[in-house]
Amino acid sequence: MVETPTCAFTFDPTGRTHPAGTLPDEDLNEEGEWECPHEPYEGHDRCLIHLDPDKRPPGDETAWFLNAIEASDRAGKTERRHRKQFIGGWFRELDLTSTVIDAEDNHPLDFRHTRIETLDCSEVSVTHDIDLGLAQVSGRVSMDGDFEELRGRGGQFNAVDLDDGVFERVDFRTACIDSVSLANSTVEHGDFRHAAVRAFRGSEATFERANFEFARISVFEPRYASFGMSDFNNATFGRGDFYYAEFGQSDFRGIEMDEAIFKGAELDGGYFNGATFGVSNWIGVDMGNAYFNGSTFDEASFRKSDLTSADFPNCHFGWANFQNATLSAANFQHTTFEQATFRGSEFHGEADFRDIDPAGALNLRDCDFEDLHARPAPSRAPHDGLVLLDHSDLPKATLEQPVDARAIYDLRGATVGDVTFYGDSGLLNRIRFLRTEFDGFDFRDSDDLDPKETGYAIHEMDPDAETLASRLLRYGLTLHGTRQESDGDLRPTDRTDEPAYSDLRARAWERTEPHDSGSAARPNYDDISAADLEATYLRAKNGANEMNDNEAASQFFIREMRQRRIQHADLFWGAETARDRLRYGTDWVENTTLGWTSGYGESPGRVIYTSAITVAGFAGVYYALDPDLYTSVTDYFILSIGSFVTLVVGRVGDIPDTTINLLSQVQAFLGAFLIALFVFTLTRSIHR
Incomplete structure (x- = not known):
């Protein structure tokens, strides 16, 4: 039997350490090289795809490929896998449009280390895995049929178009890709770990499981996509657009995004610990478990978001908007807010703002709390803090003062219930009560707030509180301006290293000037x-x-x-x-x-003093009108007392002076009034 000659091309894998290029020993000859199993092209010692393109005669590479696949099916079982290998080849154009490639075996179509200009698998039905590991595709890869596994590990690709395809697995780990599109595709498992991609688009795609650990993607736009379990650990995105995407449990720990869009997205659980965001849009996001421990945000909007287990400890926000959000079990301990507003938000369960750095003022206006814990504790300038809680609902709260600094709590128009305050002397002068509703608030509880210290003057503030609050309100904007002048276009997340950041904060505080008196932007603590x-x-x-x-x-x-x-x-x-x-x-x-006369009915002692003054005053008047009426001054007091305690003097005729007689009747009327007033105030005080 005459042996069929084979292609003279060999491939030496020695020194190629990438796991995607590993070849089993049974595929190598005694010298450790892979030998091409395909027949040489007529008149040449190599097959069509291993010929130099300049020496390659005109021919249909697609037809040659399909013939090679057909020939592999006629080979013995041990040769089938080898004959489906096209390692090291060069395809100028491989057009498999509307082709059905089916076989009894499951050996992959192996294009590893090949160079391909264009690969078109549109509307293809393939029962084999397709392996493009370490391949170089200068044109477009198009696949929109039904596929089992597509591998491109370590490869270099210009454009990978997988729109409308169905894949059991897509594996492009460590690949370098200019653009990937998976719009409307269904992927059971997508793996892009350590890949470098300029543009990734996947609108309305479905990923049952996705892994993007350590990937670097300039533009990532899976808008309206659906992810099952997904892993984006330590990935780097220039722009990540997850507009109205749906996620199962998703891991984004350590991710870096210059621009992040999660508007309208739904996540069963999102783990963003240690993440870094430039401009991020979380408007309307619905997240089951939101974990952001240690994350940094240049600009972030969580407006109208719904976050369960909103965990944001040790974070840094340059600018943050949480307006009208719903947060459950919110934890912002040790977090820095350079400019932040939570206006109109709802907090379910405990909301923990202890040891925060508000960088001036924290806006918690018009919020509904169930249990608030707040304690500003900035370690940098301005050291003091302003917490705006006006018109908020506080059925339960603990509001504390920092050590060696001041925190002003503005409760104008708020509703306070079981709220406790802790701090040193003068605590009441750092709390603004103005048109505040007290619903279940006990002024006698065991906290450090004692209205007796100020004679129950609960509206008075520290003498400089208004000026301080005005500066604190302006500080966020001044800090932003100072940073722009100092650092230009650097992001806030690049400027928090010490000691430079503390120095920046101090310089911004020195530049902060309070609003002029009477300005609409200046809080009014004094002229109420x-x-x-x-x-x-x-x-x-x-x-x-x-x-x-x-x-x-x-x-x-x-x-x-x-x-x-x-x-x-x-x-x-x-x-x-x-x-x-x-x-x-x-x-x-x-x-x-x-x-x-009576301290508005609250002081019986005042009625007694008033009565005594009345008796003495009338006695003096009587004496002045008629010094000879009685021989003793005491008799004038007796007359005054007698007139005071009865409405009608017993013997009017005994007082010969008509004027004194008239005044005694007037005194009798006043006396009856004061006696009645005394009884009223005494009864009221006993009741109190």
């Missing part, structure tokens, strides 16, 4: 209207009454009435008609009289 203060103490009184705190309720009522008196005076001076001036003047007199 009497109407606002009356409403503040009215709500404080109601809250104290609800908690049966009678002492606090009494003191707050007195302050409420004093602010009402100031309003009567303002209305009197601003009245345009005599009638209005008379009405407001009467209101002021009534309020003032009630305050002086």
Whole structure:
């Protein structure tokens, strides 16, 4: 039997250490080389694909390839795998459009180490794996049929078009690819670990499992795609666009993205620990478990997002927008917020903002909390912090002061329940109560807030609080401007190394100037209207009454009435008609009289003092009118006391002076009034 000659081409794998190029020993000759099993082209010692393209006669490489596959099926079982190998070949154009390649064996079509200009497998049905490991494809690879496994490990590819395909496995580990497209494809397992890709597009693709560990991708756009379990550990993306994509449990730990778009995405679980983001869009994202421990963000928007187990400890935000978000079990411990707003957000479970660095002010306005823990503790300038909680709902909270610094808590218009405050002396002057609702708030609890220290003046702030708050509000913008002047286009995540970052923070604080007095951007802690203060103490009184705190309720009522008196005076001076001036003047007199005589019904002692002054005053008047009426001054006091304690003097005729007689009747009326007032205030005080 005459042996069929074979191609003279050999391939020496020695020194080629990439695992994708490993050849089993049975495929190598005694010299350790791979020998081409295909017949040489007529008149040559090599087969068509191993001929130099310049010496290659015109011919159909596709037809040659299909003939080679057919010939392999006629070979013995031990030769079939070898004959499906095209290692080291060069295909100028391989067009397998609408071809069916089927065989009884499952040996791969082996194109490792080949050079291919164009590979078109559109609408192909192939039962073999296709191995393009370490191949070089200068043109386009097109595959949109049904495939088992496509391998391109370590290869170099210009354009890989896998749109509308169905793949059990796609493996391009360590490959270098200019562009990949998997739009509308279905991939059971996609593996791009350590790959370098300029553009990856996969709109509406489905990945049951995907692995992009340590991949470097300039533009990654799997918009509307669906991922099962996915792994992006330590990958590097210039632009990652996951617009409305769906994920199962997904691992993004250590990932770096200059631009990240997760708008509308849904993740059963997202693990982003140690990630680095430039500009990132998380608007409307729905994430089952959101873990971002130690991540950094230049600019991030989580507006209207829904994050379960929102875990953000030890993070750094240059600019962050969490407006109208829903966060469960939120943890922001030890996190730095250069500029951040959570306005309108809902926090379910515990929200932990302890030991944060707000870099000036943290905006928690209009939020709904279940259990808030806050303690600013910046280690860099400006050291003090402002936490804006105005109009927020705080049914339970713990608000603490930092060590050796100040934290101003603005609770204007907020609703506070079981809230405890901790700090040193002067704590109340760092908390802004203005039109605050007290719903279950106990002024007597065991925390460090004691309104008795300030005589229950809960609206007063530190003398410099307004100026400090104004500077803190401006600090974020000033820091941004200082950074731009100092570092140009560098990202915030590139500028947090010490000691340069601390020096930047200090320089920004020195440049921070407060808003001018009266500016709409300056908080008003000092010049508060009497109407606002009356409403503040009215709500404080109601809250104290609800908690049966009678002492606090009494003191707050007195302050409420004093602010009402100031309003009567303002209305009197601003009245345009005599009638209005008379009405407001009467209101002021009534309020003032009630305050002086009885402490607005809260002080029986004041009624006693007023009564004593009344008795002494009338006795003096009586003596002045008729010094000869009685021989002893004591008798004038007896007359005054007798007139004070009875409405009608027993023997009017015994007082010959008509004027004194009339005054004694007036005194009798006042005495009855003061006695009744004393009984009322005494009863009220006992009830309190």
